[in-house]
Amino acid sequence: MxxxxxxxxxxxxxxxxxxxxxxxxxxxxxxVSDEQIARLPDNLLLGELTKKVFQSGFVWRVVRQKWPGFCEVFFDFDIEKMLLMSDEMLEAKARDERIIRNAAKVFTIRHNAMMIDDIARAHGSFARFIAQWPASDIIGLWAYLKQHGARLGGNTGPYALRAIGKDTxxxxxxxxxxxxxxxxxxxxxxxxxxxxxxxxxxxxxxxxxxxxxxxxxxxxxxxxxxxxxxxxx
Structure with a gap:
């Protein structure tokens, strides 16, 4: 009890x-209000997911220091550009010294961009989908991100949600x-x-x-x- x-x-x-x-x-x-979250651009949300994926099991300070390089290498996480990246392009970017060179985590960017694109087609935007999810079932949103995204289990998904202002x-x-x-x-x-x-x-x-x-x-x-x-x- x-x-x-x-x-x-x-x-x-x-x-x-x-x-x-x-x-x-x-x-x-x-x-942050849900109305404010709903207005966020989806590329910003992909960036936050990516930042937390790279921070997981790593020194957060180093990821923050490298972050301008990530934004340059991945075109500010433009969803359409991420979807068009081939395996060969991602492998090449994973060797770029401007970022933390971890190929497995680099490949999550395209996977999570695909998730965001699928949700945006159904709900207008990924940000709106996140904003409309009730905080009273926030563990349901954690489970969704873990199931449909890449490397978003454990505390990675919740920390990403916290970073964009979602109540969790x-x-x-x-x-x-x-x-x-x-x-x-x-x-x-x-x-x-x-x-x-x-x-x-x-x-x-x-x-x-x-x-x-x-x-x-x-x-x-x-x-x-x-x-x-x-x-x-």
Whole structure:
């Protein structure tokens, strides 16, 4: 049986650890409306998916430093141009010193461009599809990206969604530790049953607090673990 606390208790603990409500608020990611997301160009979304694919298992700082090179090599992730790239062209680009040379990850760009193009044909744009997906079933969107995209499983898809402003929680190590300690789930982290239990708990916390899933997730992470910088003593 879950022993998860009411969200107000989690929030108050985070405030105490981080130096008060104002200091805590400064650490939270600004929220973006679904209307704003729906207006984003699909090439920007492909770029964010690609950035997170390359950051997965790698030093994020290095990917950020190389990012202007990625945009040059891949034509700012123009969807039509990505769809026209042959295997030989992708292999050549994977050897370009302006990017991180990982051929397997380079090939995901075309695959994910194909996913975006298919969705855009059905929904008007990939951005609109993302924007219209309900946050109350964000794990369903994670599953969709994992099934139809390339290398978007685990936390890669959620981090990409967070980067474009889509409201989503992230199962970081601190969040996972809290959810396990309070028995929100007791199986494998990425099993369908566990994710359903986690989504249900986040929906409850959202009902209690009126906050975004993004902020709830971040506040939980800041309320536990060893991140006590600024904690009042």
């Amino acid at each position: 879950s022993t998860a606390e009411p969200f107000e208790r989690i929030y108050q603990r985070a405030c105490e650890r981080k130096g008060g409500a104002r200091a805590l608020a400064a650490l939270l990611t600004p929220t 929680f992230i199962l970081s190590s601190d969040v996972e530790a809290y959810l396990r300690a309070t028995k929100v789930f007791d199986g494998g982290l990425n099993s369908k049953r566990s994710l359903g239990q986690i989504q249900q708990q986040f929906n409850l916390w959202q009902h209690q607090s009126g906050r975004s899933l993004t902020h709830i997730s971040q506040i939980i992470a800041l309320s536990v673990g060893e991140n006590v910088v600024g904690m009042q003593r």
